[in-house]
Amino acid sequence: MPERHHPKRGSHGYSPRKRARQQTPHIQSWPTGGETPKIQGFLGYKAGMTHAHIVDYRPTSTTSGREVVMPVSIVETPPIKIAAVRAYKHTSYGLQTIGEVWAEKIDPELADRLPLPKKKKKLSWDFLKEADDIRVLVYTQPKLVTGIPKKLPEIREMRIAGGSQDEQIKYVKDILGKEIKVSDVVKEGDMLDIIGVTKGKGFQGHVKRWGVKLLTHKNSKHRRMIGTAGSWHPNWIQATVPQAGQTGYHQRTEYNKRVLKIGEDGEEITPHGGFPHYGVIRNSYVMFHGSIPGPTKRLVGMRDAVRYQRGVKVEKAEISYISTMSKQGG
DSSP states (O other): OOOOOOOOSSOOTTOSOOOOSOSSOOOOOOOOOOSSOEEOEEEEEEEEEEEEEEEOOOTTSTTTTSEEEEEEEEEEOOOEEEEEEEEEEEETTEEEEEEEEEOSOOOGGGGGTSOOOOSOOOOOOGGGGGOSEEEEEEEOOGGGOTTOOOOOOOEEEEEEESSOHHHHHHHHHHHTTSEEOGGGTOOTTOEEEEEEEOOEEEEEOHHHHHOOOOOOTTOTTTTTOOSOOOOSSSOSOOTTSOOOEEEEOOEEEEEEEEEEEEESOGGGTOOTTOBTTTBOOOSOEEEEESOOSSOTTOEEEEEEOSSOOTTOOOOOOOEEEEOOOOOSOO
């Protein structure tokens, strides 16, 4: 009988598949900037999904230019606040912090998240002139969101890019300690990357975790066995063998998600009875094409696209209808 060949079971690009270190997404890489300085990311809370009638903007699609029904995801985006400005310099050991400036007025809830500087130092911006990379520490305001049962803010670092260094310094001086709206960072039609922690599914077997094919119907253990656990030599179980373990609750990035709509009044898009397990949106929101990682109420990070899809023009989508029908069933 000839030897059977087949590709490896499942993707090993994210191995080991263990639980994420924290629920708040961390952004490790950033794209190049544009002509004017801006924050390259934003934070929001996933509310749920609905559908809308939109003219297909994809140039290679078979329905390009025609009105189609698209699944859309809604992310509630209350304003974020700028807590501090931090500067980095490139060294042989990577990026090294050379200084930071904190805002004079910071929400007291942030003190429960991390120790805040107690002494009010005189603001000095001289170190920014030596910086190779300027970033800001932003924190969320979950107290403004009715669907999120927490008041403790999340804090994350966002990169400032675009323009000259002098323009970036002037920009961070203006926004330090102030609120930033999503409309100040994102425009309708932009392509963004969505970073979030996926739904946790606990400890699962190899069939669900890796997609291993079941054995034949004549085998009574067709779901409990993987066929083979590998070769005799080396005489240990290799990492390439699909095995049971943690499934879900991994940080994942969805590339090139189109921003279809940015709205200020969240109630106009809330379904009758509210989003399941979330409720009514009372802040600004962003509507994306397709699904995004994570369950409802989970914090998701938005970043300017690092792998921009060629051929898709950055322009406002033509939306004729957004469904607000009840998602409660029945």
